[in-house]
């Protein structure tokens with residue numbers, strides 16, 4: 001976490017991963033740091049309002065001339081590729097539906113996302129929990 005700000009729509013938490021070394025998934029040679037891209041994710045509500053994470057995702061570049069991979073994007077356990085919600089927010093909402101009979105509409109309001117976005121995450125998490133993924 002690098003900064004926290006209070007906005008009209010809730011808390012905004014900025015963060016980034018530490019410098020690290022990664023290999024190119026195609027050729028295995030160490031990739032070179034390229035730049036960072038901001039990724040916005042909705043996280044578990046805090047202090048009665050939505051929380052958004054703004055993560056500076058690392059991008060690496062493979063400089064091996066014949067390698068088909070040019071840029072490698074950082075993957076993190078916090079959220080999947082092109083995710084809108086963090087994995088823990090999906091687990092939180094799925095628990096609330098499963099154990100508290102909470103409505104998807106109410107939970108989506110607390111998370112600051114549409115109910116369609118949340119329902120898709122809950123369906124995926126539900127399938128994972130019953131072993132169908």
Ligand SMILES: [Zn+2]
Pocket residue numbers: 024025026027028029062063064067068069
């Ligand atoms: Zn490569």
